[in-house]
Every structure is written in structure tokens, then in C-alpha cells.
Amino acid sequence: MKPRYLSALALAVAPTSAAAHSFESGADLYAQFVEGAGVVVTYPAVFLPLLALGLFLSLWHAEGMVRAWPVFLLGQLAGIAVAPLVGEWILPLMMGTGLIVGALAALLPHPGRIAALFFAGLLGILALALGLEGHALFELPVLIHLGLIFGTNATVALAAGIARLAMDRVPADWMRITLRVAASWIAAMLMLILAFTVRTGPGGGGL
Amino acid sequence: MQRTPLHLLAAALPLLVLASAASAHTGEGINTGFASGFWHPILGWDHVVAMVAVGLWGAFLGKPAIWILPIVFPLVMALGGAMGVVGVPLPAVETGIALSGVILGLLIAFAVKAPIWVAAVIVGIFAIFHGHAHGGELPEQFSAYGYAVGFVIGTGLLHLVGIALGFLTKSSVGTWAARGIGGAIALVGAAFLFGLA
Numbered sequence A: 001m002k003p004r005y006l007s008a009l010a011l012a013v014a015p016t017s018a019a020a021h022s023f024e025s026g027a028d029l030y031a032q033f034v035e036g037a038g039v040v041v042t043y044p045a046v047f048l049p050l051l052a053l054g055l056f057l058s059l060w061h062a063e064g065m066v067r068a069w070p071v072f073l074l075g076q077l078a079g080i081a082v083a084p085l086v087g088e089w090i091l092p093l094m095m096g097t098g099l100i101v102g103a104l105a106a107l108l109p110h111p112g113r114i115a116a117l118f119f120a121g122l123l124g125i126l127a128l129a130l131g132l133e134g135h136a137l138f139e140l141p142v143l144i145h146l147g148l149i150f151g152t153n154a155t156v157a158l159a160a161g162i163a164r165l166a167m168d169r170v171p172a173d174w175m176r177i178t179l180r181v182a183a184s185w186i187a188a189m190l191m192l193i194l195a196f197t198v199r200t201g202p203g204g205g206g207l
Numbered sequence B: 001m002q003r004t005p006l007h008l009l010a011a012a013l014p015l016l017v018l019a020s021a022a023s024a025h026t027g028e029g030i031n032t033g034f035a036s037g038f039w040h041p042i043l044g045w046d047h048v049v050a051m052v053a054v055g056l057w058g059a060f061l062g063k064p065a066i067w068i069l070p071i072v073f074p075l076v077m078a079l080g081g082a083m084g085v086v087g088v089p090l091p092a093v094e095t096g097i098a099l100s101g102v103i104l105g106l107l108i109a110f111a112v113k114a115p116i117w118v119a120a121v122i123v124g125i126f127a128i129f130h131g132h133a134h135g136g137e138l139p140e141q142f143s144a145y146g147y148a149v150g151f152v153i154g155t156g157l158l159h160l161v162g163i164a165l166g167f168l169t170k171s172s173v174g175t176w177a178a179r180g181i182g183g184a185i186a187l188v189g190a191a192f193l194f195g196l197a
Helices: A003-013 A029-042 A044-060 A064-085 A090-107 A113-131 A142-169 A173-200 B005-017 B029-042 B045-061 B065-086 B093-109 B116-136 B144-170 B172-193
Strands: none
Touching (some): A029 A113, A044 A064, A044 A113, A044 A173, A064 A113, A090 A113, A090 B065, A113 A142, A173 B144, B029 B116, B045 B065, B045 B093, B045 B116, B045 B172, B065 B116, B065 B144, B093 B172, B144 B172
């Protein structure tokens, strides 16, 4: 790897205050909630890893989302707690974790319980820590926090629910393989975006 | 006046030569990035034939290869793409891409049934070359997110085309047709390999 890319990588993981996007919804409570939820669905570094997690959980077990939900929620609480401490290095870490989850969902015929619970907890931490961008608890309105938590859980639940519904309605091998192909595509997208982030630094490429 | 094709062509000709602003690669944002990534693999014949060949060869290999290869290929291709994005050098990229068409086309034409791990290695090696070429050409003015999503979906759809063509192998006539397509793919790859295309 060329030295300048090593430098870029070092910058990407350097502990600086994260400020990729700011919250600007003001006093409108509904707008605050929507803005919090919107961070998840409009921010690919959060959205794609959560989609991968949803697929992983349903490929692990039909009730995978329900079984992993307590760990996922605990992870989110931990993520809120550590959010003030994170820097821009959280962005490549989130994408890298999502990449691993997507790749494992694609490549493992039957994902294991420990991996499912581990990644549910880890992505819960990372999603909230990244979404809150270095903001301390109660520094932002409560409804932004709630919107962020709602968006995080809804994204994973939706991905897991669609995957489970698909496998329930069409219990054929090819449907499971189709979901693994989808996980493979998500992992491939994350790998490309992660590489671009390393090259340009966080905030580049429309991230 | 009767409108013959010649009249229509004559009427259209001035429109073709009118100067207008080129807008192929001037935009920003996710839509333009997506379009750029989506069309990138589809508009290059050397890429198209190889992607279709991956799906089509899977049909000859049978289960589980027909599904495993489209799972492995995007991941390895993205690895190659990441190498291209960050500037890791890879020699003879274009040669590797052209060679992929030749080799995969011949494997189809001769209905070669390789073990799954051999097939995965062959496809994986070629995926690195294809990914590197795309990653190295990622336009900086576009959304990397949109480009990556479009690129992966475009490539995946080409695989699906190959898998769909693989259903021809359900009949003996169709099998020969599929093998003929493999031969055509090899010829296209050879044309790129020897600089004829």
C-alpha cells in the first residue's frame, strides 16, 4: 500500500471529535424524531450494516431477531453511553463490522448463535455511537435519541422480518441462497465504500 | 408528403449535429453515482460476457455451484475494487479481464464440470481483475455510496442473466445453445485479448 494511503488510513482512525452531520431540527418535536430516525436510513455507514445484521439474524434462526433483540438493545444503550468518546474512526469501524457480518451471512451456510449475539451487541453499540456523533447524553433532545433508536431497531427488524417472511412463504433452498446473495451484495457495497472512505477520509464520497 | 425512412433520417440528421452540453458525467449525488456504477459493468462488453459467463457456467456445474459462484463473485470482486480504489497495483488488469472471457467461455463451451473449490478459485481470481478495473475508475465527483450500490447491483443482474440462460441446459438442444453462447463469449474475450475490440 502506498504511503499516502497509509496516511489516509491513519487519519481515518485518528481519535478526533466526530461531526459528520449536525442535528438542526430545532424545537419541533416531530421533526426531532424524524431527524433522529432519518440518520439511520440516510446514512449508508449505519444503514447497510444494520441491513446485513437483519439478514444474518434470520439466516441464523427463524426467531433470530427476537432472540437477539435484548442484546441489541443493551448494545444501543452502551452506544449512547460511549457516544461522547468516539471520533471519526467509528465510521470505518462500523462499515468494517457490517462488512464482516454481511460476508459471514453470505458465506456461512448456518451462522452460529454466539456470532449472532456478538454482532447484534456490537452493531447496537456502533450504530448509536456513530449516529450520535460524539454528542453526550441529553446534549441533544430526547426525541432525537428516540428517533435514532427507532430507526436502528426498525431497520434491523424490517430486514430480518422480510427475510423470515420470504423463507416462511417459500421454504426452498433457493430462497435462503437468495438472501445470502443479498448479504453478499451488501458486504460488497460496504467494502467499496470503506475503501473509498480510507482514500478520501470520512465525509468523502457523499457519506 | 409520404414519410419514408430516408425523410425521417434527413430530418433527424440536423438534431444529431446540433451542439448541446454533454451531461454524461457532470452531476453529483447518489442518483448520478448510482447510474455511473450501474452502467459501468453493463456498458463494457468485456465485463458483460464474463459476468454472464459466471452465471452460465454455474448451470453446468449444477448445485450448489450455480448459487455459490454468484455469492463469492461480488465479495471477491469488491475486494479487487477496494484494491483499485486505494491504489494497490495489479499487473495486466485488462489482460486478466479479457482472459476471463476466454477461459470462462471455453469452460462453458466444453461443459467442463470442475470441483466447486476449483471453480471458486478460477472465478475469484478473475473477479479480482474485474473489481480492480472498476475500483480504479471510480469517479471522485460522484457519490461513492451510489456508485458502489449501482456497481454491485449491475454486476449481480448480469449474473442473473447468466443463470437464466443456464436454464437452457434443461434440454439437450438448449444445452448445445448454451455451449454455443460459451463459444461466443470466448470469441469476444479473445477479441479483447488480441486488441481486436
